[in-house]
Amino acid sequence: MNDSANRQETAQSSGSSPIVRLEGVNKHFGRLHVMQDIDLSVAQGEVVVIIGASGSGKSTLIRCVNGLEPFQSGRIEVDGKTLLPNGASGKSLQAVRTEVGMVFQQFNLFPHLSIRDNVTLAPRKVRGMTRRQANAIADRLLERVGISDQADKHPTQLSGGQQQRVALARALAMEPRLMLFDEPTSALDPEMIGEVLDAMRELVNDGMTMMIVTHEMGFAREVADRVVFVHGGQIVEQGPPDQLFDQPRHERTQAFLSRVLKH
Numbered sequence: 522m523n524d525s526a527n528r529q530e531t532a533q534s535s536g537s538s539p540i541v542r543l544e545g546v547n548k549h550f551g552r553l554h555v556m557q558d559i560d561l562s563v564a565q566g567e568v569v570v571i572i573g574a575s576g577s578g579k580s581t582l583i584r585c586v587n588g589l590e591p592f593q594s595g596r597i598e599v600d601g602k603t604l605l606p607n608g609a610s611g612k613s614l615q616a617v618r619t620e621v622g623m624v625f626q627q628f629n630l631f632p633h634l635s636i637r638d639n640v641t642l643a644p645r646k647v648r649g650m651t652r653r654q655a656n657a658i659a660d661r662l663l664e665r666v667g668i669s670d671q672a673d674k675h676p677t678q679l680s681g682g683q684q685q686r687v688a689l690a691r692a693l694a695m696e697p698r699l700m701l702f703d704e705p706t707s708a709l710d711p712e713m714i715g716e717v718l719d720a721m722r723e724l725v726n727d728g729m730t731m732m733i734v735t736h737e738m739g740f741a742r743e744v745a746d747r748v749v750f751v752h753g754g755q756i757v758e759q760g761p762p763d764q765l766f767d768q769p770r771h772e773r774t775q776a777f778l779s780r781v782l783k784h
């Protein structure tokens with residue numbers, strides 16, 4: 522059994538209730554119905570990769586999961602906290618944001634802070650850690666993503682791949698229960714993509730629950746327990762990577778895959 526199958530079996534056999542549950546979620550940007558009755562659950566320890574054409578609503582979907590985007594109907598539950606439509610989530614919103622780590626396409630590091638301070642900021646301000654405690658965590662995480670020698674530099678002194686690994690360390694410093702990735706390698710030069718995917722792979726092997734939006738189909742096939750194909754704001758098809766990539770059932774999935782796998 523491969524790693525992915527192993528993790529999936531663990532997630533299923535543990536019988537744990539989903540850590541993420543979207544039920545009947547609808548979202549509009551003006552007249553654009555960008556999420557249409559989305560139902561989706563993610564089990565603890567599961568790695569779900571979301572694929573689909575540009576503009577299909579992938580980013581919007583995961584941004585809703587940590588409350589970065591409001592939605593108009595349905596509900597989203599993250600680790601027992603409920604996000605409600607139209608910004609009515611109250612205290613749950615802050616609780617969800619504290620427990621969910623997110624890595625964006627653009628690294629979004631604070632340019633005026635050192636790498637170490639970028640990583641320690643949230644643990645100090647949100648978790649109330651002392652600088653010493655937070656530094657110890659930052660140093661361990663920077664080592665883990667392979668850039669401990671860069672801790673005193675500033676973001677502009679690092680390559681894109683290194684900055685993205687800092688962004689990953691920064692998210693992990695909050696000890697999230699769930700990690701969201703929104704096209705984490707799309708802004709990188711090709712030679713830097715591998716180092717970021719390696720860091721993500723390690724996280725997968727550690728059993729982190731992850732939702733990943735990516736155009737890296739090889740990576741999706743390798744790490745996903747489940748691949749979700751989104752088109753026009755709807756989940757068209759989902760399944761284990763081998764099934765979805767090798768025997769897509771829906772014609773939209775077939776058309777998308779034959780287009781992207783050709784390149």
Ligand SMILES: Nc1ncnc2c1ncn2[C@@H]1O[C@H](COP(=O)(O)OP(=O)(O)OP(=O)(O)O)[C@@H](O)[C@H]1O
Binds near residue numbers: 574576
């Ligand atoms: N803030 C916004 N205001 C209005 N429309 C938006 C906004 N954000 C996204 N959209 C539109 O919603 C649709 C879905 O966008 P989204 O970014 O979720 O797609 P995506 O599948 O992640 O695309 P990509 O792969 O290009 O990032 C697109 O048509 C986009 O133009």
